[in-house]
Amino acid sequence: MVSGRRTNLDGRSSPLGAAERVQWSAAMRATFLDHLAATCNVSAAAEAARVCKTSVYQIRRRDADFAAQWEEALALGYQMVETRLIGHVLAGLTRVDRMDERGDAPAIDFEAALKLLSQHRNATAKPHKGRKPTFAAPDDTDRVLLERLRVIEARRARAPMQLIHQAATAEAVSDGE
Template sequence: MEADDTVPVKPKRRSKSRTKWTPAKKAAFFDHLSIAGNISQAAAAVGMAPCSVHRMRARDAEFADAWEAAIEAGYATIEMRLIGHALAGSGRGDPVEALGEAVAIDVDQALRLLKERDTRRTGARLRSGARPRRATAAETDALILAKLAVIAARKTGA
């Protein structure tokens, strides 16, 4: 048998075009996140993949802190959108209208997100078992109006 004098050639690796996080891109991401409260939507708005966002959060403490602040702002935005929805006399089946970069969401989805926030804050885990009873539209509207009355009373000093 004859020895092969050819040198094996390594196939060239295609370089993946990686998009880097710039300070402007981070700021835009957090702006979108605080308005929409949606990680995938905010990532897409700045041309990044959601996995890239999660990786950055895991390795950069400042990014993780800004993430938490933006998520809290997003929850507050959703809460205000729900209050506006109730005050406009819209029903539970009507979508909560879009706001800025935030897409329209339905009332049930918004309420689930707020429940998730409360679960995150308390550190409690959702329990399996009997499903919780969902409040009726009248009950949620009454609760929101009662909270607004408390806020108004605080502002007037009564």
């Protein structure tokens, strides 16, 4: 969690707290997503946006657009890490040679980068733990609910006829004995 103070949109400073509900601005989102794409590190990206990691995960659960932007930023980050690793190797450097900062991209530990890419490749081939949230359009949910109500009404309309048929069948069986 980030400790210390956060600069509010009005320029004043306020303390950060674990349970604080952050009002996300467009600049905060952009900072978080840019840093996530550069580092593939949620904690570091949250710190760069001056919010706690819990707040980041909360908004991802609530906001489908933000969740999609998050996934896109991570995909870009993985591509960036992979590109830097390939460039490192093609330059004739080895695991022990440091991968320094380049522009906005931070220094990368070679072994950590390999592990990150390996985990990412394995994760994309496997189903995610839990269900990924999906959001249906209101027209779709209305259509599904109306269809279910139609099925229920049809069952209710058939029920008295089925009871009459069952009673008649039971009576015919008992008469034949």
